[in-house]
Amino acid sequence: MPRRKASNSRPTRARQPASRDVEPSAKRRFQNRLLKWYREHGRDLPWRKTSDPYKILVSEVMLQQTQVDRVVPKYREFLSRYPSFEELAEAPVQEVKETWYPLGYNIRPVRLHGIARETVAKYGGTLPAEAEDLLSFKGIGRYTAGAIRSFAFNQDAAILDTNVMRILHRIFIGEGDAKAQKTRLWNLSGSLIPKGKGYDFNQALMDFGATVCTARDPYCLLCPMTELCKSYPFTPDRK
Numbered sequence: 567m568p569r570r571k572a573s574n575s576r577p578t579r580a581r582q583p584a585s586r587d588v589e590p591s592a593k594r595r596f597q598n599r600l601l602k603w604y605r606e607h608g609r610d611l612p613w614r615k616t617s618d619p620y621k622i623l624v625s626e627v628m629l630q631q632t633q634v635d636r637v638v639p640k641y642r643e644f645l646s647r648y649p650s651f652e653e654l655a656e657a658p659v660q661e662v663k664e665t666w667y668p669l670g671y672n673i674r675p676v677r678l679h680g681i682a683r684e685t686v687a688k689y690g691g692t693l694p695a696e697a698e699d700l701l702s703f704k705g706i707g708r709y710t711a712g713a714i715r716s717f718a719f720n721q722d723a724a725i726l727d728t729n730v731m732r733i734l735h736r737i738f739i740g741e742g743d744a745k746a747q748k749t750r751l752w753n754l755s756g757s758l759i760p761k762g763k764g765y766d767f768n769q770a771l772m773d774f775g776a777t778v779c780t781a782r783d784p785y786c787l788l789c790p791m792t793e794l795c796k797s798y799p800f801t802p803d804r805k
Contacts, residue, residue: 588738588754592794596737597760597767599790604770607777609634612641614769619693619718620651626713627678627705631671634776640669651691654682677705695719708752713768722764724756729775734758736779740796 608614611634613625624644628637647665648654654662659679666675681703685693693714694700700711708726715723726734726748734751735744744751759767778785784800792798 588757592738593758596791596794597758599794600770600774601760601763601766603778603790604766604773607773608769609773609777612638613717617718617720619695619714621645622714622718623681623693623710624678626710626717627674628669630674630710632669636669640666648682651682651685651693654679655686674705681705693718695721697723716764716768720765722756722759722761723768724752724759725768725771726752726755727772728781729779730755730771732781733771733775733779736784736797736800737791737795 613621616622625637625641628641628644644665648657648662657679659676662675662679663672666672684703685691689699695715695718697711697715700706700714701708706714712723712725715721716725731744731748731751734754735747738754739747739750778789779791786792786795786798786800789795789798
């Protein structure tokens, strides 16, 4: 998949410290295998053809709790109707909710509309690139901020959603409740990113979790990580 050019408008924040309990050699093998797998199997998705922060934000909000195949047509329709922060901010919120239908979780279009209005009012219609600024928006949490920084601004920013948490916990930890180890997994996610490759690496994590290291029935026979994976062979009692 194509890589995005780095944004030179603002410096990136320091990467998170490496997780001390994972061998550097294991990290390198994971990085290399994941990126190789992504080059061969990465999905062709419309939001990967742009680095526009607005379009990235729309895709990330739509993808919350919603499968990709349902998001793709609505993403295109939504951007056709509201192609920028300005157009979205000017639209009545009820109209935005109707355009959003039938994706569900209808607090999402309300929050997206609020983000658009604040971006126009506070930042002149340009979404900021810094984590602190992004997290100040209601509706942008730590994962979404990391995704925007990574996919729109090509920063080496960590992401950790359900898919990424599952992958990292299975491969590098293999025991206990992943949700109870979120701090450890956030640190691990940040430490694994190869320098300058945050875009490809994080997109690869998303695809790997969606198509190989799936929640209920992972495709372990096709997985390039079995040698590294602390949960292999997978059994249904593992999460």
